[in-house]
Amino acid sequence: MTSISRALHYVFKIGDRKASYEFYTKILYMKVLRHEEFEEGCKATCNGPYDGKWSKTMIGYGPEDDHFVLELTYNYNIGEYRLGNDYRAILIDSDQIYDELDKAGNARKTDCGRLAITDPDGHCFKIGRGSAQHKISCVAVNVADLNKSIDYWHNLLDMPIVEKTDKHVILSYGAEQCKWKLCQLGGDKKIDRGTAFGRIAFAYPGEKLLELQNKVKAAGGKIINELVTLETPGKADVQVVILADPNDHEICFVGEAGFKDLSRVDCQADAAMQKAIADDDSNEWFSQFKNGKKAAE
Template sequence: MALRRALHFVFKVGDRRKTATFYRDVLGMKILRHEEFEEGCKATCNGYPYDGKWSKTMVGYGPEDDHFVAELTYNYGVGEYHLGNDILGLTLQSSQAVSNAKRLGWPITEVGEALYVTEAPGGYRFYLVDKDQPANDPVQKVCLGVSDLQTSAHYWTTLLGMKILEKNEEKKTVLMGYTDNQCKLELRDIGGAVDHGTAFGRIAFSCPREQLPGLEALMKKENQKILTPLVSLDTPGKATVEVVILADPDGHEICFVGDEAFRQLSVMDPKGNELLDKAMDEDKSDEWFAKHNRQKAAA
């Protein structure tokens, strides 16, 4: 399955401005593209059951063709989400990010040798390796909590075609990926049920478009959960992509998208930064809620 590649993880955000500060100024990532939508996504990209106005911002250290990035989805009018124990953290290597956090007074804690932990707004955890950024992608791995490591590892390897790169019996983790030079997926047995809260995210991968029907058919044959059968998604002025959304044994959402169209859709937009700033300046929802002495909804 070497043709498959890890793309991004989807985070729901309630405060775009604080979130932008974290990714841009603390982590040192770039705004790769920003898109505004007037109604909810057919594949519930902005979460369920939100069917109103929302935005998507892709942030990362480089182009989506060869970097694992974050997709930040913002639902207008929703101020916060309840974080579960499903996403346990992203690990990235950047001494500059560690330095930025200390300089800006962003809370950061040393948890090991050359290893720090910090949180994005909303409580999402990031582990920062205090070493120079590598020439390729600084994002090393995404860690997801699972209730039964053996069952989950079987699903991701046998059905989704990942290869196991490392097992750690003591930490109850399995590290896997499609190729050695991509962002890896780490599964950690949390010894109990996985709670997705309302902040539940989604991990995305691409594959050749011709593999999507077969992937969907395999999941049907194996009686595995399909959240969204093969569907086409439109982005105004950009390529239309096809996706299948799955759920693993613990309900982690997994998006597979046709690679060819996604490469067209995900071309870096030099106006991304400007578009995000413009959208934040034009979003008067905080002022409206304050004026009416009301709080934004908590999902």
């Protein structure tokens, strides 16, 4: 059975756009696919609970039509975010990146044989071999109650189970899609989302978004934003519903048709991001930040 949902991207907040740009493009070999600047906070809190100027940069190994990518959100004048224990790792398969990291010796080898490396904001990436092409293959997060999470993602959101153990479950809306891995925290630990918390996004038929929202509402699920239309200057509008699972992992279901138009790769995106970094004068700003100013609590 073919799913009507499709994994699109995972959202990170970044504190230093220049350092992040260098990491993602020079170490992970991702390409800037889109870059957009906004004068005020997102109606669906895409940039977190902040009202000021911000930017969104889509970055990855190809268009979201057939690749899972990352969304880097940057809030002006916020230099860092506190990591919680909710995020675990993003898995990338790439022979080239693995071999280069292994040769450089600047990554840690994990028990599963992957190489672990962190971005400038502390997000962990685990690189594995077995693919001639670069590919984001899985997003792994922690949960406090695995069975409760399985009930939500599998039974309520209809996400098929690919693999299940007593410590984790892997789900996916399609064989070729990025997988979603839920890992049980040890002991009776609670999920701490910090201020760096992320969000996963899926495409969904626009005419069925309200039906999905009502289904989650009827089941007592948490809805962060009911069906709303988001505008991007000069580009397509999209409809979204923002949910939260039992661990407050945020989930964005976005109307497929509008998003397909919005998500076209922009060949000027890399230049636009570099210009924004230069215009922001971030080197001077970060010298002030490192002296204790403007951190997100």
